[in-house]
Amino acid sequence: MTVEPTPPVASPTRTVLGSEPAGAVTRLATALGMTLEGAVRAPGDPGYAEALPGFDLSVAQRPALVVHAATADDVARTVRGAAANGLGVVVRATGHGAPAAGPRDLLLDTSRLDRVEIDPVARSATVGAGVTWQAVLDAGAPHGLGGLCGSSPHVGVVGYTLGGGLGPLARTFGFAADHVRSLDVVTPAGEVLTATPTRHPELFWALRGGGAAFGVVTAMTFDLFSLPTVRAGALWFDVADAAPVLHRWRELTTGLPDDVSTSVARLNLPPLPDLPEPLRGRAVLTVRYARHGDGPDTLVDELRAVATPVLDAVGDLPYERLGEIHADPEDPLPILEGGTTLTSLPAAAVDALLAAVPPGSPVLMAELRLLGGAIARPPTTPNAVGGRDAAFSLFVLALGAPDEPPDGEHAVREVDAAMAPWATGAALLNFAGKRDPRSSARVRTGFGAETYARLVELRQRNDPRGVLDPSARWSAIRPGSAA
Structure with a gap:
């Protein structure tokens, strides 16, 4: 039986750059360049063009700036700077499923957040936003432990998990999102916090399966299983x-x-x-x-x-x-x-x-x-x-x-x-x-009316200015847009 999609509702409104967009971007690039441990690149800078392509080469990237974050603080400063200057933030680690960033957007690359820590006693892994599954598999192997990787180990751990995470052993263990213990998050307001079942539980609920529309996850701790x-x-x-x-x-x-x-x-x-x-x-x-x-x-x-x-x-x-x-x-x-x-x-x-x-x-x-x-x-x-x-x-x-x-x-x-x-x-x-009306409707239907309405309310409350321009799949949570 075909289920009718949930009707779209009004989208958050983002205040975009005013009459001097070029000057505002230049000032933001200068300010970020002086405070970040990572790198900032503007069109025409060395390395800007090389930084644009992700895994999907059909996605055209034309951001006002590319920021390569080296720390969670870099992410927070970048989000606050983008919000203050009317820029959207498009987040990317490996570029699998990343949306297009246009001239009113800042492309935030988190691939340098590559920390991997294995706790064999707690049977857990803590990883940065730039870590791919192969790094986790390799780090867990000496302990006979593994996480719920997807079909491709070259996909980013965080993005895959926030979207649910359906891997080759899913019928045995469930979705990867079912086994997350905590998430370090930068909110659309630039606040740094940790979400767990008892701390910021609504955000913890939404990010695990609802995706990156609710914050930029900089690190994640999740279960490992005995999988030699x-x-x-x-x-x-x-x-x-x-x-x-x-x-x-x-x-x-x-x-x-x-x-x-x-x-x-x-x-x-x-x-x-x-x-x-x-x-x-x-x-x-x-x-x-x-x-x-x-x-x-x-x-x-x-x-x-x-x-x-x-x-x-x-x-x-x-x-x-x-x-x-x-x-x-x-x-x-x-x-x-x-x-x-x-x-x-x-x-x-x-x-x-x-x-x-x-x-x-x-x-x-x-x-x-x-x-x-x-x-x-x-x-x-x-x-x-x-x-x-x-x-x-x-x-x-x-x-x-x-x-x-x-x-x-x-x-x-x-x-x-x-x-x-x-x-x-x-x-x-x-x-x-990719984002189009058909896939957007299907994502909404997949959530179900109650879950979708809950996600929309949290999205509008957390990001009323529409700072985060989430990946193509999250934009179903940004009401009125296509996934």
């Missing part, structure tokens, strides 16, 4: 075997135990030398698999009996190599993407998905992730994560501008339309795609 190894990997099948394999996968996911997480993707792979030779330039179906603890590998054994994989990479995997399951791209590229969640996956939905992504399609990936298990259960400390009641998540990706094929966007929409009969009308925050 997992039984994990991927089976890669030729597209000729896609139908029988995907139909059998659908059948096997019914009643799957919580200790098994799995996803499946139809991929049209380019002929890249980084890919294993059997996969280069090939149309394939890949089944991703991760099992925590002892137990039979029934799902992969059954699929091996359906067809012989082109490549079989399921086995005992050291947890710090978790990224090998999905083998997501590491190098920057332009991206077109879209996502939704599904109520179910009947046989007709499998046929519709495969028909919508034929070999040669501009769609590089159409992925289904099995939800349920711990994903569907509320955490001990409530948070704003939405979409827990869905059965599957659908995510579609193609190349964006400037490399976008002429019908790339149309092809992504075709997959979306093909799966519409089974769609919820919602999307998980990290899988909604």
Whole structure:
């Protein structure tokens, strides 16, 4: 059943630069340059152009200033300075999912906040805003501990977690946001505080799943788990075997135990030398698999009996190599993407998905992730994560501008339309795609009317001037704008 999106409400109003924007920016750059430990760059300065690109090369960046923060105090001074001069603040660490920064914005780069501390006794990690998951995996490995990393270990820990965080072991442990202990935050007013279940609990609730619209998180402490190894990997099948394999996968996911997480993707792979030779330039179906603890590998054994994989990479995997399951791209590229969640996956939905992504399609990936298990259960400390009641998540990706094929966007929409009969009308925050009215409505629907209204009220109360221009996915919380 399709759920109607929550109606948009009025957006906070930001007072922008007045009659002397260039002079105000120059004065702000000078003031920040004299007080920050990090670096400030304006258009025309050495290093300004090189500082702009993030992971998604289709996002054009034209900020009035780029600030590379070296400390939390740098972040606070930057936010206060931007607010005083009518500039918005766009925050970026790795650039995965970062929005565009325009000439009325300041691009705040937090990648230098790279502290990683592992507490093996408390089984926790404390990381700065610029830390990627691979750094956490490597630091935890000597202790046999790991955090709830996403499919790509090269994504920033903080941004991923604030958006919910749906990783390869999510059915066993839940969302990454469910296991956050504390957040060091700079508010839109430039105040530095720590949010926990008992200190600033409303902010703690909103940031975990509602995202960065409520403050700039400079550090985060979260749970680690005993994860020296997992039984994990991927089976890669030729597209000729896609139908029988995907139909059998659908059948096997019914009643799957919580200790098994799995996803499946139809991929049209380019002929890249980084890919294993059997996969280069090939149309394939890949089944991703991760099992925590002892137990039979029934799902992969059954699929091996359906067809012989082109490549079989399921086995005992050291947890710090978790990224090998999905083998997501590491190098920057332009991206077109879209996502939704599904109520179910009947046989007709499998046929519709495969028909919508034929070999040669501009769609590089159409992925289904099995939800349920711990994903569907509320955490001990409530948070704003939405979409827990869905059965599957659908995510579609193609190349964006400037490399976008002429019908790339149309092809992504075709997959979306093909799966519409089974769609919820919602999307998980990290899988909604770039900001447009459709993805914005889906994010709002995913939150549900009560949670969305609560987030909007807090957003307007905390940031009435609209200082924070959050990433594309958070802007659904900035009412009236598109995600």
